Amino acid sequence: MSFLTQSLKDRLNEKRERVNALRPLPESAVEKLRDQLRIEMTYNSNAIEGNSLTLKETFLVINEGLTVKGKPLKDHLEAKDHYQALEYLYDLIGKGKHHTFSEHLIKQLHMLIVQETDKEWAGRYRNSNVVIGGADHTPPDALQVPQHMHDLIKWFSSERKKCHIVELAALTHHKLVFIHPFFDGNGRTSRLLMNLILMQAGFPLSIVLKNDRKKYYRALDQADKENYEPFVRFIAQSVERSLDLYLKTLTPTNIKREKFMKLAYIAQKTPYSAKYLNLLARNGKLEAHKEGRDWVTTKEAVERYMKKRDRKRKTK
Ligand SMILES: Nc1ncnc2c1ncn2[C@@H]1O[C@H](COP(=O)(O)OP(=O)(O)O)[C@@H](O)[C@H]1O
Ligand SMILES: [Mg+2]
Structure with a gap:
C-alpha cells in the first residue's frame, strides 16, 4: 500500500534528516519557532471548525491572557484548551519513550481539547448518531463505535512498519x-x-x-470513497511546509539558504510558466509549499526537478 511516490518519500525523509542534523539547534531560535507553530496550529485547527479568533487574537489570548471584545467566550476557551493539548503532546514526545497508541491516548487528547467547552463528554465516546456537516459520509452507528476504535488500534499496529510514517499519520487521521x-x-x-x-x-x-479547508474536506470526502491518495498527498504537503519552515529559519547563515518565492517570480528564472509550476507543485512533483494563499518554491528546487526529469528520460 503506497500513496506517495518514492521520490516524494525520499524528499521528505531527506529534509527530516537535514532538520535533525541541524541539532543541537540554537535553543532560543527553536523555542521561538515552536511557539509560532503552536499558535499557528491552534489558530488554524480551531478556525477550520468555526472558531472566530484571528491568528493575532489567538496569540493575545494565549500569550497575554487577554480576552477579545465581541468574541464568544467559547472561542477563547477553545484556544486555551487546544494550546494545552499541544503542550501535552510536546511533553509526551519530550519524554522520549514511544507512547503506546491506544484508545486511552485518543480519549486523553479529546479530553484536553474540549475540557472547558464540553465537560460532560470530554474523553467519552458518543452514545447517539451524528452527521458531519458538509460531508456525504455518515459515521457508523454509536453502538459500533467501540468496535471500530478497537479495529483502528489493531490496524495501526499492523500497518506501522509497513507504510511510510506520513502515510500512516494521514490514514490514521482519516x-x-x-x-x-x-x-x-x-x-x-x-x-x-x-x-x-x-x-x-x-x-x-x-x-x-484554514485557507485549505475546502481542499481538506474534498480530500477527506475522496478518502471516504477509498481514494486515499489526494488526502495523503495533501497531508504530505503540510509536512513539507513545516520542514521547509524549519530549514529556512534554522539553517546557519554561513550555509547557503534557498530562497522561497512566488511561482510567478520563479517562472521568470526558469523555462516553465507559473501555471505549469503550479501543476507540478500541486502534484507533489516539485518542492513547494503554500504561504498564505500562494505557492512558493525555489530556483534550485526547479533545477533539481529538471535534473531528475532528464535522468528519468535517459533511463527510459
Ligand atoms: N467527508 C468527511 N469524512 C470524514 N471526516 C470528515 C469529512 N469532512 C470533514 N471531516 C472531519 O470532520 C471534522 C469536524 O468534526 P467535529 O467533530 O466537529 O470536529 P471539531 O469539533 O474538532 O471540528 C473536520 O475537521 C474534518 O476533520
Ligand atoms: Mg465541531
Missing part, C-alpha cells in the same frame, strides 16, 4: 474522523493524533491551514 467517535472535537483530536505520530518520527508539527 480513519478517526471517519468513525467520528465523539460528539464534537473529532477533527481537532485527529489532527493532534496525526501530529503525535509525525513528531514521534522526528517530523515537525504540521498544520492543516
